Amino acid sequence: MYTGIVHGAFPLASVVRKPGLHQLYIDLPPVLLEDLTIGASVGLDGVCMTVTSIDGGRVSFDAMQETLSLTTLGDLSEGDRVNVERSAKQGAEIGGHNISGHVDGRAEIIAIEESENNCTLRFRLPSNLSKYVFKKGFIGVSGCSLTVADYKRDEAEFSVCLIPETLRVTTFAEKRVGDRVNIEVDRQTQVIVDTVERVLAERA
CATH class of the missing domain: 2.40.30.20 (Elongation Factor Tu (Ef-tu); domain 3)
Structure with a gap:
């Protein structure tokens, strides 16, 4: 974990x-x-x-x-x-969110917007992961716990905003449009979505 x-x-x-x-x-x-x-x-x-x-x-x-x-x-x-x-030690502070290290797929960087002290990356997700992403929800991007800043469900696109410290510590400052990153969806969100879908399917 x-x-x-x-x-x-x-x-x-x-x-x-x-x-x-x-x-x-x-x-x-x-x-x-x-x-x-x-x-x-x-x-x-x-x-x-x-x-x-x-x-x-x-x-x-x-x-x-x-x-x-x-x-x-x-x-x-x-x-x-x-x-x-x-890996996290038992009792350690969780500054991000729980990540299992089991990648669900890869997303492509489709846009990079930079301004003074700000950087926004926009990604396109595999369609099968789209239902697990929500605005202001958690997502793991190449091992980094990030908050979804914006999300377009129909296009399966989401963006994240990176502070200078994140850019300094990670590889995100080196990324370019067209590069791919590893994605791990929030497991709690995945369980809720899958459970709701299963219940609705059974009732139908």
Whole structure:
């Protein structure tokens, strides 16, 4: 479980591509290495990944075919930066919202609006996720807990507003129109929507 409060964005030191598997290596700072063990979970761009090796400050993760197909991790190369969050500890403050690290799909950036101290990103969602997004609701975008600023249901488009600190800590400042991001819908919203749909279908 994660909170959606990204600890930092760090470049991939190496990507080893094998059939159906990519091994991702990343150098983490001491603060993120504390008590980290093989088998621990770490969020990379919103994807829950398992630590497979630790060599000094270099940590590796295995991305299997399902992960490569569903998320943006398969598009990454050496030097690309990823948002990193250690899994939440019991009792820790949740500054964002609960994120599982199980990505539902990818969204495309279709517009970027920048002004002094403000940045708004607009995304187009896969149609199957559209019903789970609401204005002022939570959404996980590449591991970052964000609030939906505006939403056009018919077009399956939503926007988020980013403060300078978010741009500093994450990879969003590097994004361009056409780039894709990982999306995780709010699980509580998903459960409510699916339950209401099921009940209505049963009554019909």
